Amino acid sequence: MKSKISLIDKGIFYHDFKSSGWLGVIYLLGLLFTIPIQILMLHSREETMQRAYGLLNNPYLDILQVNSPIQMILLVIIPVLTGMLLFRYLQSGQAADMIHALPIKRETLYNTHITAGIILLFIPLFITALLSWAVIGGLGIELVSFHDIMNWLGSSLLISLLLFISSAAVGMFTGMSSLQGILTYIMLLLPVGLSTLLLNNIHMYVYGLAYDYYLLELEKSYPLINIINFKIFPFAGRELIINLIIILALYLIGRYAYQKRQSEMAGNAIAFAILRPIFKYGVAFCTMLLLGSYFYLAQGSLSWTYFGYFIGSLIGFLLAEILIKKSISIFNLKLLRQYACLVIAVVLLISCVNSDVIGYEKRIPDLAEVNTAYFDNSFYTLSRAKDDSSEDMTCMFIEDDNIAKIYELHKSIIDSGNKHESFNNTNDITYSTATYGIAYQLKDGSVFCRQYRIERDDYTAQLRPIYESREYKHLHNDIFQVIPANVDLIEIYANGVNKKVRIIDPPFIKQAINVLQKDVLLRTYEQMTSKRDPWAHISIHLNDDSEHNPNLSWDKSDINFGDWLKSIGKYDNARVIASDDIEYAVVEKRDNNRENSFDKYSEYDLEQYLKEIKNKEMYLKITDPEPLESCLANYTSTINEPGYNIIFSLNNGRVLRGELSDNNAPQCIKEYFTVK
Amino acid sequence: MIDVANVSKSFDDLEALKDVALSVNKGSIYGLVGSNGAGKTTLLKLLAGIYRGDQGKVEINALPVFENIDIKARSIFIPDAPFYFNNYSIENMAGLYKRIYPEWNNTRYLQLKDVFNIDPKRRVKTLSRGMQRQVAFWMGFAIMPEVMILDEPMDGLDPVMRQKVKRLMVQDVAERDMTVIISSHNLRELEDICDYIGILHQGRLLIQKDLDDLKADVHKIQVAFAEGIPLNLIEDMKALYHEKKGSVLTMIIRGKHPAIIERIAAYHPAIVDVLPLTLEEIFIYEMGENDYEIQNIFD
Numbered sequence: 001m002k003s004k005i006s007l008i009d010k011g012i013f014y015h016d017f018k019s020s021g022w023l024g025v026i027y028l029l030g031l032l033f034t035i036p037i038q039i040l041m042l043h044s045r046e047e048t049m050q051r052a053y054g055l056l057n058n059p060y061l062d063i064l065q066v067n068s069p070i071q072m073i074l075l076v077i078i079p080v081l082t083g084m085l086l087f088r089y090l091q092s093g094q095a096a097d098m099i100h101a102l103p104i105k106r107e108t109l110y111n112t113h114i115t116a117g118i119i120l121l122f123i124p125l126f127i128t129a130l131l132s133w134a135v136i137g138g139l140g141i142e143l144v145s146f147h148d149i150m151n152w153l154g155s156s157l158l159i160s161l162l163l164f165i166s167s168a169a170v171g172m173f174t175g176m177s178s179l180q181g182i183l184t185y186i187m188l189l190l191p192v193g194l195s196t197l198l199l200n201n202i203h204m205y206v207y208g209l210a211y212d213y214y215l216l217e218l219e220k221s222y223p224l225i226n227i228i229n230f231k232i233f234p235f236a237g238r239e240l241i242i243n244l245i246i247i248l249a250l251y252l253i254g255r256y257a258y259q260k261r262q263s264e265m266a267g268n269a270i271a272f273a274i275l276r277p278i279f280k281y282g283v284a285f286c287t288m289l290l291l292g293s294y295f296y297l298a299q300g301s302l303s304w305t306y307f308g309y310f311i312g313s314l315i316g317f318l319l320a321e322i323l324i325k326k327s328i329s330i331f332n333l334k335l336l337r338q339y340a341c342l343v344i345a346v347v348l349l350i351s352c353v354n355s356d357v358i359g360y361e362k363r364i365p366d367l368a369e370v371n372t373a374y375f376d377n378s379f380y381t382l383s384r385a386k387d388d389s390s391e392d393m394t395c396m397f398i399e400d401d402n403i404a405k406i407y408e409l410h411k412s413i414i415d416s417g418n419k420h421e422s423f424n425n426t427n428d429i430t431y432s433t434a435t436y437g438i439a440y441q442l443k444d445g446s447v448f449c450r451q452y453r454i455e456r457d458d459y460t461a462q463l464r465p466i467y468e469s470r471e472y473k474h475l476h477n478d479i480f481q482v483i484p485a486n487v488d489l490i491e492i493y494a495n496g497v498n499k500k501v502r503i504i505d506p507p508f509i510k511q512a513i514n515v516l517q518k519d520v521l522l523r524t525y526e527q528m529t530s531k532r533d534p535w536a537h538i539s540i541h542l543n544d545d546s547e548h549n550p551n552l553s554w555d556k557s558d559i560n561f562g563d564w565l566k567s568i569g570k571y572d573n574a575r576v577i578a579s580d581d582i583e584y585a586v587v588e589k590r591d592n593n594r595e596n597s598f599d600k601y602s603e604y605d606l607e608q609y610l611k612e613i614k615n616k617e618m619y620l621k622i623t624d625p626e627p628l629e630s631c632l633a634n635y636t637s638t639i640n641e642p643g644y645n646i647i648f649s650l651n652n653g654r655v656l657r658g659e660l661s662d663n664n665a666p667q668c669i670k671e672y673f674t675v676k
Numbered sequence: 677m678i679d680v681a682n683v684s685k686s687f688d689d690l691e692a693l694k695d696v697a698l699s700v701n702k703g704s705i706y707g708l709v710g711s712n713g714a715g716k717t718t719l720l721k722l723l724a725g726i727y728r729g730d731q732g733k734v735e736i737n738a739l740p741v742f743e744n745i746d747i748k749a750r751s752i753f754i755p756d757a758p759f760y761f762n763n764y765s766i767e768n769m770a771g772l773y774k775r776i777y778p779e780w781n782n783t784r785y786l787q788l789k790d791v792f793n794i795d796p797k798r799r800v801k802t803l804s805r806g807m808q809r810q811v812a813f814w815m816g817f818a819i820m821p822e823v824m825i826l827d828e829p830m831d832g833l834d835p836v837m838r839q840k841v842k843r844l845m846v847q848d849v850a851e852r853d854m855t856v857i858i859s860s861h862n863l864r865e866l867e868d869i870c871d872y873i874g875i876l877h878q879g880r881l882l883i884q885k886d887l888d889d890l891k892a893d894v895h896k897i898q899v900a901f902a903e904g905i906p907l908n909l910i911e912d913m914k915a916l917y918h919e920k921k922g923s924v925l926t927m928i929i930r931g932k933h934p935a936i937i938e939r940i941a942a943y944h945p946a947i948v949d950v951l952p953l954t955l956e957e958i959f960i961y962e963m964g965e966n967d968y969e970i971q972n973i974f975d
Contacts, residue, residue: 011775018768019761094759100726102776103748263726264687273688 008112009104016116020085027078028124034071035152036131038063043139060136060144064152079121079160080184083167084177086113091177093266100263110258114168114251121160129153158243163188165247169254172261173275175268179323192222197289204296204305205354207361208414210449213437216383269323280320284342287316313342362414364407365440365448372396373403374439375466376476379449382439395475396441402471409462410438413452432456432529456529464525477520478550482540484510489541492554492565492574495533496648496656497581501570508568512561519558527557531636533658535562535575556633576650578628585628585648587620589673590659609647620672627666634664644669677702677855678723678823683732685718692718694879695732700872703853705845707870709863715879716859717756720827723857724753736823749778751823756831758812760800766811767796770818777819785818791840806832813841817848824848826858830865842869867955875959887955893930894958898949899940900924906943913939916961928953928961 039060089095099109129149136144163184170187171180186193195218203211257272265271270279291312295304317339321330356362374382376395397403434456440448456463466472474480490503490512503512516538534553541549554561554574565571572580622628628648635646635658643661650656660669678700685693693715700706710716721727722734725741725748734740736747760769774780789796792810794803800811809832816824824845830838846869848854860866866873874884894916905925910918913936915927929936933950940948 009776011772014775015761015772019763094755094757095761097721097724097726097753097755098759101724101748101753103745104776105743105745262728263721 006108008115009108012099012102012104012109012112013116016086016113017120020082020116020120023078023082023085024120024124027074027121028127030070030074030078031124031128032131034074035063035128036135039132039135039141039144040139043141060141061148064132064144064148075156075159076163079117079163080167080181082117082120083164083171083184084180086117087168087171087180088177090171090261091175091180091266093264096263096266106259106261107255110168110255114165114254117164117168118161121164122157125153125156125160158240162243162247162250165250165254169250169257172254172257173271175265175271179269192218194286194289197286197293200293200296201289202353204302205350206356208450208452209360210379210437210439210451212451213379213383213439213449216379220383267326269326276324280317280324280338281342283320284313284317285346287319288313288346291315309346313346314339317342364410364414365442367404367407369442369444370403370407370440371443372398372441373406374437374441375406375472376437377435379437379439379451382437395472397471397475399469399471402466402469405462405466405469406438409459409466410450412459412462413454416458460525467525467528468523470521473520473523477552478540479513479516479520479552482513482542482550484513486542486544487513487540488543491539491541492570493537493539494573494575495536496654497576497650497652499573499575501565501574503570511564515561515564516552516554516558519555519560522560523555523557527555530557532556532634533637533656576632576656578632579625581650581652582625582628582632583623583649583651585622585631585646587622587631587660587669587672588618588645590643590645620669622668624668627668630666631660631669635660644673677704677736678706678857679733679735679738680719680723681733683719683722683729683734685715685722685727685729692879693722693729696876696879696881698874698881698884700855700857702855703849704871705849705856705858705869706872706874707863707866708857708859708874708876709861709866710859710876711861713878714876716861716876717827719876720753720825720857720859723823724748724751724825726753747823750821751825752816752819752821753825754809754812754816754827754829756828757805758808760808760811762801763799764801765797765799766794766814769800769811769815770796773815773819779820781818781820784820785814788814788817791844806834806837809833810837810841813844817844820852822852822854824854824856824858826856828859828861830860845869863955863959873955873959883959890955890958891953892933894928894953894961895931895933895936896926896928896951896953896957897936897940898924898926898947898951899943899945900947901943902946909940909943926951928957 042060042063089099100106104112129152132152133146133149136149166188167180167184170184171177174180174183196215199209199211199214199218203209261271270276288309289312291308292305293308295308296302298304318330321335322328374394374396376382381394382396397406432455433453435451435453437449437451439450442448484506487509488504490509492501492503494500503509532555534555535558536554538552538554539549540552562571562575565574576582622631631646632648635656637658643659644665646658646660648656662670678698680696680698683693683696684691696715696719698706698719708716708719718727722729723736723741725744728742734742736744736751739747741747764772770785774782792814794807794810794814800808803811809829813829829841833841845854845856849856858866858870863873870887872884872886873890875882900923902923904923905920909925910927913927913929915929917928919926937948937950
């Protein structure tokens, strides 16, 4: 007898198409409805579309970017279903026996199904791409290029392949089709999901964990996210190779597992006995983290978190055991002992993390080792900086003097002791709570990141020199990047009223930028952290191709800019003016111990509110422009000290609302309420 | 031909086969008998290359069966409940087997149509259980196997069909030297076609015998003595079983026929009679005091 070992078996290959071909047909029909037919439909109502979208948007590209949920569902579900269907026989005893009695090697079987699946999934995609191309060519739609279609095709092929191979590989490890589908999605999301859960949980115990930084990095580096976002081709190279390597690895793992898998495992949750404890403890651990984070986020307390851990681990542990045993009568002493072991391990783990065995909380690099220091309210610009595509300034300090100030702040936060229990609690946010990300680029090239939520008032001494440094102001204010010669137009939109100043003359533009820069440099720490709404928003239109137009504000502390506006006679048009724009203001004493009626009303219910306080006769109505001006200059969005609520009713029918502290309130208000 | 030596197989906590050894000669029909749960199906699935044993060797033609496509191409396994794909007609099944089994004989497939007399266009899933089993035999004979592995194959077949299938099987054994291993929970069903019988009980092979040897080796002797039964006769004859009724003694004795008669003659019996023994009796006496549950296989 001659030995015949082939890559695929013709009989099984044919059988796969006969039994699973319908899925490919559904896939094709679904894709045809979501792409070529959508393009046709869009084209036939193009005129209305163009009016709606204008020229900026390209509705055809939306169709090709998987914004349609049906297309996303097709792409995410059909490949996994294909894997489930082709390997269905493995999960049913009789069918598995029948196939495995045939003179075909297991490797050949696996390769045959994989090949059949790839063809089943790829042919509809190719046909769809081809037909879309034909439709676009036939209708002469110029908004879509051949490259756009190839981009769609490439991404779709890659997603289909990745999901299908994952589904096939997962199928080798389980004996139940339903579990195969569920576990496939869990496996694909596990790297990001588990890391996020771990970060969420460690975050509760470790003060200073650079949580947002790790999350941003995770999101950037996980390849699946990018293909789901259909960004494959802009990234091409590296992303594509990583995905192909993952696919190859999954294929090989699946093939190996099939060869090792016992035919009789059909019907079992986990097909390899050795993996069952891993599955059981893994599920328990994940549900534990999940419910722990849930209760922590919802309740903000550690006792609720521990409750979540207990319930979560118990549910996960029992569910996994029920799945493995395929029975709900699982309770015995052995199981109790196993769960007790898990509890002890988790308690040990939490106490290790909590007591900061590795010294994460206290660690700080030597100042001499620090090259540059990053300091901002988030890690966003740091994380984006590596993409090159970012247009935002990265708040990276290079002046030694300022690095030392940041280092000083960092040290005093560490020295203040571990305050995370109160400050990680979302319910404790006050007006002075602020989050800071600190990162050091060290001389050895590594990055040291920490993130803190602190009460700003506790660190005024350390924060003030940083905020007031020239470098900080340069990094945080777009105005310093503006070159007057590049500016076409400056527009100043007054806050609250429909007033606008346009500055077009180049000499004025130059002056404006100079004055704005001067004002920013003059701002004090208190002014920068005050919650006073600005007078106006300033939009600077550049004449280069960049789409990034600096946006800044005219703060109430920016005296020089106001003076400059006066000098060119535009001042009254650039901000709300009490005598011109305000009809009256209503002031009510704010009682911090009692629920303020003010807070109950949204911006649109204020009439109702006015009616209510008028009934109570506890209010002061101001119409005199002079105190109104003073109130306008001083009201803030929030305070946490005794003061007043104030509502300005504007002539244009709108309102401005805010609060006044006792110190900033004009004399007439204080007197009125003292008498009362 | 078929060689199984110290094979064990467990499913999780259940030990289905314990140190089983078995051998089947080419061109013979081996009957594997045992009650439900004895391990028959497990053993057959090992022989069919479906299961991988935990230990021991499972060989056909001196080659391991598992993942050996040459051996599997020349053998057919018919399970107790054959599996068919949805929407497959008999023709479709034939098409699938034709693509997969290199020795597929289409002429034979067409000839067998007359034997089984089922419309090949019918969907197999819509057929009755017995007819589905006939389809399994139909396909099985058409691939021209060297080895047939049959798990409780006669269940659900009517008596006429049983005879037809048995005749086809015996024909192939005679003409092509096909080897058959066939399991049943009932010894009588196999009595008329098997050359060898093996009895599997609780995962162990209790006994394995050539039926011809067995029949020639065990004898049921009835003797009567004029003046009472000699005291040491039963011990001397090493009777597997004896029963006294008055002066008549019935013994089951192992040994060659002439030698037994000669030795009994020494005691001068009044009458010596050699009675025929059924297969059932042979096994009961062979296994002696062994488990009482084994009796099941004779019911």
